[in-house]
Amino acid sequence: MKYSRLSILALAVATTPALGADFELSLTDDSAKGQVNFTPTTSDIQGGVGYTYHQGSRHIANIDLHAQGRTAIGNLPTTAGIGMRAIGWDDDHVDGGAIGLGGFANMNIPNVPGLSVGGSLHYAPSILSFGDSDDMTSFEARVSYRVIRNAEIFGGYRYLNTELDPSGDINLDEGLMAGMKIFF
Structure with missing residues (x-):
């Protein structure tokens, strides 16, 4: 079973350039997450899929769909999106999911080329939750540095x-x- 998950992840990484605009891989102490976004930041719609493996046999999948555009917060150039993130998870004896409403923002710091800060927040009340989940909150904050163009x-x-x-x-x-994160 472990090798089949690795095979699926390897296949996803290999086909990403043909299917996606970017691919990201992130690690915590207890989890690994891969995310493919299908449209570039210049598009009006952002769509993507992700998979997280959490230590202890927890599997988490997400599908994202946002309307996005460029704006400015203060004088900082910003890409922002409003939409939904559908999350499904499976653990040994429980599983569930939700459709969270929310958005994201990524702000470039003009004084330091390549540096940006961003985050996302999605919340699903009980009416948008299913399975063993009664509500769900998804939050992420990050600082990024563009090492090379892509x-x-x-x-x-x-x-x-x-x-x-x-x-x-x-x-x-x-x-x-x-x-x-790698851009294609």
Whole structure:
């Protein structure tokens, strides 16, 4: 089973240039996440899919769909999006998911070429949750540096939480992260 997951991940990485605008890989102490976005930041729509493997056999998948555009916050050039993130997860004895509404923003720092800060926040109340999830919150904050024209490295914090009906809150994925993003 472990080798089949690795085969699927290797196939996804190999086909990314034909299917996507960018691919990112990020790691925390307990998880690894791959994300493929299908449209460039200049497009009006942003769509992507991701998969996270969390230590202890927890699998988390996401599908993103956002309207996006360029704007400015203060004098900082910003790419922002508003939309949804559908998240499904499976653990040994419980599983669930939700459709979170929210958005993202990535701000470039003009005084330091290549440096940007960004984040995303999506929330799903119980009406948009299913399975064992009663609500869900997905949050990410990061600082990125564009090393070369088509690659950047980043560090930040990732938080994915859901409430289980009988047992309370559970953090599906949480921690400091580091990663890289490749643009095609």
